[in-house]
Amino acid sequence: MDTPIFINKAAASGIIALDLLKYKPTMEVVELDIKEHLFMEMIVKEKEFKESIASTDFSLYKGKAVAIICSTEAIIPPWAFMILMEKLQPYAAYTDINSFDTVLLDLWKQKLLSADLEQYHDQKVVVKAGPDIAPALYLLATSLLKPFVKSLMYGEIGLPKVIFKK
Template structure:
C-alpha cells in the first residue's frame, strides 16, 4: 500500500489571509450635498438647521465616510461641525467614500494586528484578485522583519518574494 504525502502540508508553510483582517464594521456615507442650499452653497444658518434635524443615532457604532457628490466649495468649518455631531455615535469618521474608508480601516487592522506567531516562519500571503494591492504592500512591510521567507499565492504553488 502506498502512502501519500501532502507536500504542501509537509513544507511547513503557513498562510496569512488578508481577508481575516477585513473590518466588519458597517460603513455608511453622509453626503453634504443634501444639506446645501440648492445642493451647491453652504449657507451657514440653513446648513446648521439642516444638520440639526438629523438623527445622528443612526450612525451609532458605524464608520462614516463624509462625501459631497457635487462640486460645491465646502469651508473647513463644515467638517469640524459634522465631526462634533458624529463623534458621540460613529466609531470612525473620514472625508472619503465608503470604499476608501473600508480600505483605511482594513490597513489599520492589519497594522495593529499581532503577527508575532509568524516570526521565523515560512509565510505565504494568500492571493485574492479583489484585494487592493496596497494591502499586499503593507503586509510585506509588516512581515519582512519577522518571517524566514515570504511568499505570495497559495501554499501548494507560491511565488517566492524573499528568503533569508
C-alpha cells in the same frame, strides 16, 4: 501488492498562510453625502446648513464608520466639516472625509497594523491571494512581515510565488 503512499507536499513544506481577509473590518461603513445639507445641493449657506444639520438624526450612525463625501462640485468650507463632526462624534465610531472604499481600506490597514504577527516569526509565510484584497494591503503585509519571516510568498501554499528568502 504495495499500496502507494501519497505525501501531501504542501503540508510537509512547513509553509503557513496569512489570510488578509481575517483582518477585514467588521464595522459597518456608511457614506454621508454632505450635498444633502447644501442650499440647492450646491452652496453652503451657513443658516440653512446649520438648520439642515440640526434636523438630522445622527443616531443612525451609532457604532458605524462614516465616510463623508460630497457628490457635487461644491466648495465646502472647513467649518462645515467641523459642525458635521460635532454632531457625529457622540455616535460614529470612526469618521473621515473620504470615499467608502478608502475608509474601509484605512480601517483594514489599522486592524492589520495592530495584529499580533508573532506566530509568523522565523516561518515560511504565504500571504493568500484574494480578489477582494486591495494591493495596498499586500504592500503593508510585506512591510510588516519581511523583517522577521524566513521567507515570504504570495498565492496559495501549494503553488506560491516566492517574494523573498533569507
